Amino acid sequence: MNVPPPPKPVAFPHRHLLGIEGLSPEEIVTLLDLAEEAVAVNRQIEKKKSVLRGRTQINLFFESSTRTQSSFELAGKRLGADVMNMAVAQSSVKKGETLIDTAITLNAMRPDILVVRHHAAGAVELLSQKVSCSVINAGDGAHEHPTQALLDALTIRRHKGNIAGLTVAICGDIAHSRVARSNILLLNALGARVRVIGPSTLLPSGIERLGVEVFRDMRKGLAGADIVMMLRLQRERMEGSFVPSVREYFHFFGLDAEKLAFAKPDALVMHPGPMNRGVEIDSAIADGTQSLIREQVEMGVAVRMAVLEALSAHLPND
């Protein structure tokens, strides 16, 4: 077998990607630039690269996810890795094997990269301490979802040219959202003005300390916004526990044409998916001309390729 060409040196000094926290603005831009190249590759007929040839990537999802998992799978395969998907049902883990046991078992199979999603905040970091390969956080509880924030930033940058100076309004269930946390960190790092909008029951205590402006009134919060980022509201949270009903939530916090009109005329609408049409977003808006929702999915693959490529520089070569 031929020796693969040495990977292109990248200015990304981390072995894992556990969150946006801890990344410098320059490192974020490095990843976005790499992703930009991947977008071009993904639009060619020949989409294969060989950066990860011979490498094994395991997608370990303790929480089911169609979109993120298939995006990581495709990204790995396009870079030449052997990708294995492991769906670990929550119940079987609870029955016996702990997260750490699972990590040690998997580590023995000598993967090069583990992509992990888990329902508990901090679980991915805990796992990363117990394995010898690179670990990518694909979402841990209400903590972080770094590749989502990166793909959102890439999408925004491609349309607005720059992140700095933009006003971004993140709307909905901030309290339970890892997407919100990672986006707040990333957008602040790149110089955007970040707002969060939601009912008080879905705004976590001390959120203003994370460098955001807090709004409880969607119209005021959207006024003058460049980007409107909607979050998914989980069904069990909208029937009396955090908000009284779907009807009431949509009335005050659902994105429709009337509310969107308060944002800038060229404001763009985003959603990490999967959407609850008619709960947090009106179908006409989701499918409308201002919506970037489908493009976010495309950028997702590119960003995950960029992350895998950046981490590949740190994979052991002997």
Next chain:
Amino acid sequence: MAERNNGKDERPLVFTNARVVDPSRNLDAPGAVIVADRRIVAAGPEAARPAGAEVIDCGGAIVAPGLVDMRVFVGEPGGEHRETFASAGRAAAAGGVTSIVMMPDTDPVIDDVALVDFIGRRARDETGVRVHPMAALTRGLEGREMTEFGLLREAGAVGFTDGRHTVTSAALMRRALTYARDFDALIMHHAADPTLVGNGVMNEGEVATRLGLSGIPKEAEIIVLERDIRLAALTRGRYHAAQISCAESLDIIRRAKDRGLAVTCGVSINHLTLNENDIGPYRTFFKLSPPLRHEDDRLAMVAGLADGTIDVIVSSHDPQDVDTKRHPFAEAADGTVGLETMLAAALRLVHSGDVDFVTLFRALSTRPAELLGLEVGRLAPGAPADLILLDPDVPWVLEDAEALLSRSKNTPFEGARFEGRVLRTLVAGRTVYAYAPA
């Protein structure tokens, strides 16, 4: 326990050249302590030594009453893999704790006379330190029916508590406080409203929000405490808040004391020396109930200790093993071990100038003994010779949690620097621990 030994043929002991600290007499002075027949003969200025005494030159080290730890979870019975009486006793002795007050959260629950009796016998056989059970306040810790306070007290229960659990029924708490009064029994309560705790796992606020963890508001503690104190006023029962964690709780206790109510409170050594930032990257050994709070709350706890609002320091020793701690933060059990490190950690408050030795030992020994009706916790003549010899200044580092004598190693103090070490621990005049430098 040591009393079963025939102390008559043991030689009297004289601790000379000591710094004698006895909060029961507000004493902190150079002198000597004389022990004979398992009891204190004299503690104070150097006095005539009894003939044939064994003389121990303390070299200026402190002699103080042994610690009385009012909140200790022992695994036995039911959780012997986490801790036994023998291992808890070794840990206690090394930490200068001579009396352990054991929580009823065992399997089976200590809610029956036979269990109290079993604990007494088992502990006597297995360990040299004293073990006093607190019995359950409600049967099975279920919060529904009172236990047999009178019979349990006669059997040796030193108080009544539902341990980690909070009694949610105000009516039941009222009856318990009322009925306990007839036996002069102490009701100790963990104040944490379970509905406000919800799925919270740490202090509510910025740190929890950053970590993406659900918060526990201070009100979970404050509301229960306010309720209980109104019931204590109504019933005139003796009420002790097991461990408070926030500044507002301190104000509540202070007001109750000003009104002359029989209300007291404790604080864990963790809440005096650590705060929520110590959790860092999801370190589960810092996951406690009540949770570690803001630094302002910790400072308030220290001030409350200094001004006497806080009566008691407890270790809240709660052994947990890898099965319950090596999990993502939200899924890990609460609790830390503490018997061995409580005194060393507490000495930080003396070294920082926040409290003096008399204040510290009052909260670690004298006051808990008074609340529980125990005759230990003092060096007054005639008191049982439960005492420690302590070098308050020797520096040391807890390099490796594995070195702890407790069977479980879930300490938040691994790697911590301490000043002060127990050199010797005596229970009823008998040495149960002597420091051996490695």
